[in-house]
Amino acid sequence: QLQLQESGPGLVKPSETLSLTCTVSGGSISSTNYFWGWIRQPPGKGLEWLGTIYYSGSTYYNPSLKSRVTISVDTSKNQFSLKLSSLTAADTAVYYCARQEYSSSSVAFDIWGQGTMVTVSS
Amino acid sequence: QSVLTQPPSASGTPGQRVTISCSGSSSNIQSNYVYWYRQLPGTAPKLLIYRDNQRPSGVPDRFSGSKSGTSASLAISGLRSEDEADYYCAAWDDSLSGEVFGGGTKLTVL
Numbered sequence: 001q002l003q004l005q006e007s008g009p010g011l012v013k014p015s016e017t018l019s020l021t022c023t024v025s026g027g028s029i030s031s032t033n034y035f036w037g038w039i040r041q042p043p044g045k046g047l048e049w050l051g052t053i054y055y056s057g058s059t060y061y062n063p064s065l066k067s068r069v070t071i072s073v074d075t076s077k078n079q080f081s082l083k084l085s086s087l088t089a090a091d092t093a094v095y096y097c098a099r100q101e102y103s104s105s106s107v108a109f110d111i112w113g114q115g116t117m118v119t120v121s122s
Numbered sequence: 123q124s125v126l127t128q129p130p131s132a133s134g135t136p137g138q139r140v141t142i143s144c145s146g147s148s149s150n151i152q153s154n155y156v157y158w159y160r161q162l163p164g165t166a167p168k169l170l171i172y173r174d175n176q177r178p179s180g181v182p183d184r185f186s187g188s189k190s191g192t193s194a195s196l197a198i199s200g201l202r203s204e205d206e207a208d209y210y211c212a213a214w215d216d217s218l219s220g221e222v223f224g225g226g227t228k229l230t231v232l
Contacts, residue, residue: 039167046124046210046223046224046225046226047159047167047210047212047223047226048223049212049220049221049222049223052221060219060220061220062220062221063218063219063220096166096167098166101172105154105155105214106155106172106214107155107157107212107213107214107221108157108169108172108173109159109167109169110169110172110178112166112167112168113166114165114166115166
């Protein structure tokens with residue numbers, strides 16, 4: 001059974017860069033049938049898509065965050081990662097990684113990690 | 123302000139049928155598929171409906187999705203206490219070239 005697990009720091013300082021990793025187990029990140037995405041949720045608020053990557057390394061990002069977001073993949077470790085730069089308190093959120101249907105214009109995230117809380121504070 | 127608009131709250135009694143709306147535009151709902159997620163407190167969202175009205179394996183047929191023009195709806199029939207959760211709609215937006223979520227609807231089972 002495929003599982004995703006986020007890892008990274010729970011506390012980051014303003015202006016710094018957040019680095020999170022999602023480890024995929026029980027299946028291959030190199031599957032041609034899926035994308036892999038990052039979504040976040042500020043406390044008490046709704047969901048926001050950050051970006052998506054294919055195992056080949058091709059990416060697409062939320063236009064409102066594009067200048068600050070970088071997503072990469074390491075197929076040898078079955079992992080994909082998120083970097084978010086120039087952090088402010090507004091970036092405080094639960095960050096989820098998820099598997100996404102490989103289909104044009106699809107927003108089908110069918111398997112999610114449990115999420116990791118990231119707080120931006122000095 | 124979310125690109126997709128949902129009512130912040132909805133409610134119903136056990137056994138009742140409730141619907142949750144999601145309003146968008148020609149660049150998202152009208153021209154692309156709509157997806158629905160359910161999020162129980164303290165847990166990750168779960169895909170409930172994909173491609174407007176398809177249910178993933180394991181999702182009961184009490185849940186159904188529909189779409190007309192620039193709006194979509196999620197219907198839950200035979201409401202149960204365990205349906206109390208937050209519900210989100212989502213779609214691709216051609217103008218933004220990105221994936222957008224609604225602000226979410228908190229469903230209360232009275």
